[in-house]
Amino acid sequence: MxxxxxxxxxxxxxxxxxxxxxxxxxxxxxxxxxxxxxxxxxxxxxxxxxxxxxxxxxxxxxxxxxxxxxxxxxxxxxxxxxxxxxxxxxxxxxxxxxxxxxxxxxxxxxxxxLQLINPDAFRLLEGSPSGRREFLDWGVFHVKHNFLAIWKRTRRALKHRNALLRHGRIEPQELAVWEQELATWGEQMDVLRRAWFAEFLPVFEDTLDQLLPLPGLTLRYARGWDKKRDLAEVLHASRATDQQMGFTQQGPQRADLRIKLNKQPAIEVLSRGQQKLVVSALKLAQGRLLESASQRxxxxxxxxxxxxxxxxxxxxxxxxxxxxxxxxxxxxxxxxxxxxxxxxxxxxxxxxxxxxxxxxxxxxxxx
Ligand SMILES: Nc1ncnc2c1ncn2[C@@H]1O[C@H](COP(=O)(O)OP(=O)(O)O)[C@@H](O)[C@H]1O
Ligand SMILES: [Mg+2]
Missing domain, CATH: 3.40.50.300 (P-loop containing nucleotide triphosphate hydrolases)
Structure with missing residues (x-):
């Protein structure tokens, strides 16, 4: 290609x-x-x-x-x-x-x-989670083929739930319908993201090792809601506070990649140059995994x-x-x-x- x-x-x-x-x-x-x-x-x-x-x-x-x-x-x-x-x-x-x-x-x-590496891309670690989520989903989209359909359904359910939360008088039944939808597809998104991440992590570690060994550096996938509870339960329990805030506070829309060095956020301890190399390793690992997982x-x-x-x-x-x-x-x-x-x-x-x-x-x- x-x-x-x-x-x-x-x-x-x-x-x-x-x-x-x-x-x-x-x-x-x-x-x-x-x-x-x-x-x-x-x-x-x-x-x-x-x-x-x-x-x-x-x-x-x-x-x-x-x-x-x-x-x-x-x-x-x-x-x-x-x-x-x-x-x-x-x-x-x-x-x-x-x-x-x-x-x-x-x-x-x-x-x-496509993978882009430019001065903005080097700010991936310090920027908001949305950039890292986009990076994560790029990988899942290209390696796991049913991701797009699931992502669309999740986004639609989230949009409806948020619209209802902002609405003065909530119809509990209507809310429950979209909550159920969000929980179902959100859990599936998590399954695919998690599976992709398990494949990605060793490729990233190997790439970083070749670029700049950083013992103590860890990369973790955070799914966006409580580790121990399923999404349906979390959504149900946070209805009141979500309504106060006017949006859904937890869910797959809050997923992130967390990068730490000896348990401290990497952004606070790595030099600017080291951060650039970590980002380079992330970007190169995307392409390496795509090649090994799909021969593309x-x-x-x-x-x-x-x-x-x-x-x-x-x-x-x-x-x-x-x-x-x-x-x-x-x-x-x-x-x-x-x-x-x-x-x-x-x-x-x-x-x-x-x-x-x-x-x-x-x-x-x-x-
Ligand atoms: N819509 C446009 N039409 C014509 N020229 C443009 C337009 N947008 C930007 N430019 C000019 O294009 C030039 C190319 O910029 P750029 O691609 O960033 O150059 P480089 O990366 O080589 O430094 C700049 O001088 C800019 O002023
Ligand atoms: Mg330029």
């Missing part, structure tokens, strides 16, 4: 992109502001239907362009064509997966698993690694990436920083993003 071809039109400051990436490592060089992050952003939108830089996709449309079109072809038997288009005049996102005009976001996401590969988008990791750890990080069979797009402002990193047999392509006299930037193969 991997992208064979990319064609972007009307994306930020990039002139029409026509790129044939290598199946493995793609290094994108260019000065600040040339458009390196924009290229990764384009691939991210193609695989996730959303940007990592803005909530408003209209911001990625090139100034004065009527739309942005992103097209990619994935290797495989058969090859898979993916397309995303956003018009300036409409808030709708048009998706195409294998020619299907009715493709949904989940089809896109399932077809092209994810595409790594890595923004400005030389600015984030020191040379020694950057090398180890890149070796782990090379050990996987995944495709990588990695940007750098220093052309030399990522040149000697790779082994001779690994296919590496270098690209350059350069300003042109029309005010836009052009991507060209380098060397």
């Amino acid at each position: 991997g992208l064979l071809q990319l064609n972007f039109d009307g994306l930020r400051n990039l002139q029409t992109v026509d790129m044939a990436p290598s199946s493995r490592i793609n290094v994108i060089n260019g000065v600040n502001g040339s458009g390196k992050t924009s290229l990764l952003e384009g691939i991210h939108i193609l695989g996730m239907g959303r940007s990592f830089r803005t909530r408003q996709l209209k911001n990625v449309i090139q100034t004065e362009a009527p739309y942005v079109t992103l097209y990619g072809r994935l290797a495989g038997e058969p090859q898979v064509d993916l397309g995303v288009r956003r018009l300036r005049s409409s808030s709708e996102l048009e998706l195409r997966v294998k020619g299907d005009k009715k493709a949904r976001l989940a089809d896109l996401v399932e077809t092209m698993p 590969h994810c595409i790594y988008l890595i923004d400005d690694l030389p600015a984030e990791l020191d040379e020694q750890h950057r090398l180890r990080f890149c070796q782990l990436l090379e050990d996987m069979q995944c495709q990588v797009f990695i940007t750098s402002v220093e052309p030399k920083a990522l040149m000697q990193t790779w082994q001779a047999q690994t296919p590496v392509s270098m690209f350059h993003v350069k300003h042109t006299d029309r005010g836009l930037s052009q991507l060209t193969p380098d060397g």
Whole structure:
């Protein structure tokens, strides 16, 4: 798996992109502001239907362009064509997966698993649980196939329960119906998340060991409600306080990954650099588990690694990436920083993003 071809039109400051990436490592060089992050952003939108830089996709449309079109072809038997288009005049996102005009976001996401490692991603440990929950569910979604349906049912039940809690006069019967629904699907979500976590943990520990051994570091999955009671019981018992708060306080929507060093929250004891390596190990372990559990590969988008990791750890990080069979797009402002990193047999392509006299930037193969 991997992208064979990319064609972007009307994306930020990039002139029409026509790129044939290598199946493995793609290094994108260019000065600040040339458009390196924009290229990764384009691939991210193609695989996730959303940007990592803005909530408003209209911001990625090139100034004065009527739309942005992103097209990619994935290797495989058969090859898979993916397309995303956003018009300036409409808030709708048009998706195409294998020619299907009715493709949904989940089809896109399932077809092209992506992992992003950028300066924001390095804040995974310090940020709110929602980022870690998203990380957890990415893994469960790609490895456990019935997760999406269960996740949707859970979310629907939670929405209804919360709406009822905020309502002045509660119909106990109606509340009980949604509570039952939430308890049933929430428990199932926990089963899948727990099963995924049991597979993930040893892969993470092995990855971290190779990057930066940190004895005493523990990673734990917290399901979001009392360990000893089932969800139905918890929901029932917390009705009164949930009603006061106006939302459901415990449940799968509060799941988290807890990272500690010698029983203290990792965020309070690890250095900034150590935190980045723990996050790197988490992100690499996702791809490694996907490969071993489903023989699928994810595409790594890595923004400005030389600015984030020191040379020694950057090398180890890149070796782990090379050990996987995944495709990588990695940007750098220093052309030399990522040149000697790779082994001779690994296919590496270098690209350059350069300003042109029309005010836009052009991507060209380098060397
Ligand atoms: N919608 C847009 N249309 C045209 N140019 C844009 C748009 N959005 C951002 N830019 C410009 O695109 C350039 C590329 O930024 P970026 O991809 O972050 O560069 P790099 O990662 O190489 O530093 C910036 O100079 C920015 O001002
Ligand atoms: Mg950038």
